[in-house]
Each structure stands twice: as C-alpha cells, then as structure tokens.
Amino acid sequence: MTFFLSIVFFVCGAIVASFVGVIVVRLYTGQNFLVGRSRCDACNAPLRPLSLVPILSYVASRGRAQCCGARVSYIAPISEMVLGGLFALAYLKLGLVTALPLALLALSLLLALVLYDLAHQILPPSILYPFVASAAITSFLAAPSRDDFYWSLLAAFFIALFLALIHFFSRGRAMGFSDAPLAFGLALLTGPAALPGFIFSFWIGAGIGITLLLRRPAGSRMGVEVPFAPFLAAGFLLAYFTQWNPFAFAAAIL
Numbered sequence: 001m002t003f004f005l006s007i008v009f010f011v012c013g014a015i016v017a018s019f020v021g022v023i024v025v026r027l028y029t030g031q032n033f034l035v036g037r038s039r040c041d042a043c044n045a046p047l048r049p050l051s052l053v054p055i056l057s058y059v060a061s062r063g064r065a066q067c068c069g070a071r072v073s074y075i076a077p078i079s080e081m082v083l084g085g086l087f088a089l090a091y092l093k094l095g096l097v098t099a100l101p102l103a104l105l106a107l108s109l110l111l112a113l114v115l116y117d118l119a120h121q122i123l124p125p126s127i128l129y130p131f132v133a134s135a136a137i138t139s140f141l142a143a144p145s146r147d148d149f150y151w152s153l154l155a156a157f158f159i160a161l162f163l164a165l166i167h168f169f170s171r172g173r174a175m176g177f178s179d180a181p182l183a184f185g186l187a188l189l190t191g192p193a194a195l196p197g198f199i200f201s202f203w204i205g206a207g208i209g210i211t212l213l214l215r216r217p218a219g220s221r222m223g224v225e226v227p228f229a230p231f232l233a234a235g236f237l238l239a240y241f242t243q244w245n246p247f248a249f250a251a252a253i254l
Helices: 002-026 056-060 075-094 099-120 125-142 146-169 179-214 229-242 246-253
Strands: none
Touching: 002 075, 002 099, 056 075, 075 099, 075 229, 099 125, 099 179, 099 229, 125 146, 125 179, 146 179, 179 229, 179 246
C-alpha cells in the first residue's frame, strides 16, 4: 500500500509541477493561468493534450515539439520529476497526517519560486509570502510539541536575520533581500534540519559558483550572477529528507 501511494503522490506531484510551470511563465504577463491553451514556445501553435502529459510527452517526442520539431526545454520534465519525487518523499516522511497537504502546497510554491528565480533572478512576493505562510502552518502542525515549534521559529529567525545582514552590509551585491524570508520559510518547513540545510545551501552555492567562474572565457572580467533560491531549496531539502549531518559528511569526504 505504501508503494502504491508513493506512486500516486509522484504522479500528483508531476501534474502539479506542470501547472506550476504555466503559472511561472504567465505570472505578471497579463495572461490568465487558469484559462487559455498552452502554446509552443517556438511557433506559438496550440499544444495538443497528448503534448501536455508530464514527463511522458517529453520522452515520447525525444525532447522536440510535435508541431514544429523545435527543441523543447528540459526544465519542464526535470521540474516534474523533482516535484513528483518530493511529493512521494514528503508522504513517506510525514505519512497521511494533517500537515501533509500543507507541506505539499509549500513544496509546490517553492518550485514556483525556484523556477521564477532561475528565469528572472527575483522572488515574486505573490508566491514568496504564501510559501512562508504554508511552511509556518506545516511546521506548527508537524512539530511534536509547542516547544519544538518555538525552537524552529527561533532558528528560522536567526537564519533569516543572517541573510538579511549579508544583504544590508553588501548593499544587495552579495544577496537579494528576498532570500531572507525564503530561508525563514525553508527553516520552518525543515524544522530540526534547518541548520544543516543552511550549511548545505552555502556548500552547494559555493561549489556551483566556483565551477561557473572556472568556466568563464580566459581574460574575462565579467562577474557571474547566480540566483541563490535554488541553492537554498536544494540544501534545506537535502538535509530534511536525508538527515545528513554536514560536519560528519565533510569529515567522511576528507
């Protein structure tokens, strides 16, 4: 039964991720994401229902649009697989409890924030603050006791304060201010794994940032702007679902 429900949650997550992708593309464009057919990014032709099946459509078409043969972005199938996996993991970790629907909502909103940050390097308040609210309610419902929730709230506050101070002292050059409330919500969502997740976020960000700097053309003096929301999400969720200790993890590598 657990395996069957895991598959169900994976499928639901993939479907929700497809809808989240539509929201991200149409947000602040004047388009209504509840009505209107999806269209091909290359030729603007309306997409047929079979072209909208999460993951399977991309695999069946070998990554090309059926209407014009243009290459389709791999971001959509990857986001569908990721959110499907997160839905299944959330079910396996929490079980069928009251907090689960709120946790799934928070994960869906988090995906929207990551996709929007990757596309525009900004976190829209219309998604950011509902994410923080859903993460806070999830934390409250999932906490073993009120004291545990208050400790999570305190840890989330100091993590957010640290990022806000980085933004303030760097005058926004090192980090956007919106990363602070995002980290606050992630810390609440992950509870006791907040501090390990925060450390993992910086490790992941540093590793990818260094890789991008090394891949710059020789002699180039241009800086590299990298959105930090994906690293925050990856680090916190990695710690939450694996329960890895970053210090023990570093010691094992060394």
